[in-house]
Amino acid sequence: MASLSFIIGIIGNVISILMFTSPIKTFKQVVKKKSTEDYKGLPYITTLLSTSLWTFYGLLKPGGLLVMTVNGAGAALHVVYVIIFLIYAPHNIKIKSVKLVAAVNVAFLGIVIIITLLALKGETRITLVGLLCAGLTIGMYVAPLSAMRTVIKTKSVKYMPFFLSFFQFLNGGVWSTYALLVKDYYIGVPNGIGFVLGSLQLILYVMYKNKSRPVESEDERKEKEGSAHLVKDGLQLQDLDEKTKNPITQNVMKTPSLGPLELEKFTQRDIETATRSNIGL
Numbered sequence: 001m002a003s004l005s006f007i008i009g010i011i012g013n014v015i016s017i018l019m020f021t022s023p024i025k026t027f028k029q030v031v032k033k034k035s036t037e038d039y040k041g042l043p044y045i046t047t048l049l050s051t052s053l054w055t056f057y058g059l060l061k062p063g064g065l066l067v068m069t070v071n072g073a074g075a076a077l078h079v080v081y082v083i084i085f086l087i088y089a090p091h092n093i094k095i096k097s098v099k100l101v102a103a104v105n106v107a108f109l110g111i112v113i114i115i116t117l118l119a120l121k122g123e124t125r126i127t128l129v130g131l132l133c134a135g136l137t138i139g140m141y142v143a144p145l146s147a148m149r150t151v152i153k154t155k156s157v158k159y160m161p162f163f164l165s166f167f168q169f170l171n172g173g174v175w176s177t178y179a180l181l182v183k184d185y186y187i188g189v190p191n192g193i194g195f196v197l198g199s200l201q202l203i204l205y206v207m208y209k210n211k212s213r214p215v216e217s218e219d220e221r222k223e224k225e226g227s228a229h230l231v232k233d234g235l236q237l238q239d240l241d242e243k244t245k246n247p248i249t250q251n252v253m254k255t256p257s258l259g260p261l262e263l264e265k266f267t268q269r270d271i272e273t274a275t276r277s278n279i280g281l
Helices: 002-021 023-032 043-059 065-088 091-119 122-142 144-156 162-182 186-206 218-245 247-254 260-279
Strands: none
Touching: 023 065, 023 162, 043 065, 043 091, 043 122, 065 260, 091 122, 122 186, 144 186, 162 186, 162 218
16 A cells, blocks of 8 residues: 555656646746736745645655655745746736735745744644645635636636646646545645546636637737727817818807807808808809
């Protein structure tokens, strides 16, 4: 049983690495376009915290080498992803994301490590960190629900990368199996949830892959709105120009300061003149 769990753990490591590297293509596009467009930073910030805590859990638990190594690699990759996101995110999102990273990936993680090492002993350490890891892994798997909502709303799978969903499905399934073999429920419960959510994402992908339509980014929407305003302003200027060419408008615009009675007679005379001109009199 021990050898089988080790083999499953190795397979889980390989799949986890593939899952952790799947956003590379996304971030290449972010760097190329110098914009995060409508991509969300929350899944990467959440995963960074989760992988960091799982690395700590693997250090604390006897026989946790497989858990420690794969999550250490995942944490390193997500540090890079988060940095790229912060560089290219819009200013308001960047400020919010920096605050979130400082709060959860620096302050919260640091407090957990200090309390665990200084105030707790033995199994209590593993229990506390295991519960936190399980909760955060559920958060990591639940975070893409916003992307699923976007897919349903826009009928486009652009912002739900296929390989991320696929490897979440595989990763959840393999690590759930590993957890059953070694009887580690801190690993089993969250990865079971991840397996279910990954399955739902793949179902959505199949449903909307062929129905996808181009989704405008925030920059593209602003550019179109600006063009619409320019066209509207141009039409207004053209309309004003046409009015200035109208003989009635020209005469009214050129009318000197007159009294009410004189102005009424003057305007009526111009209307009659313009009417004769238009019908060929």
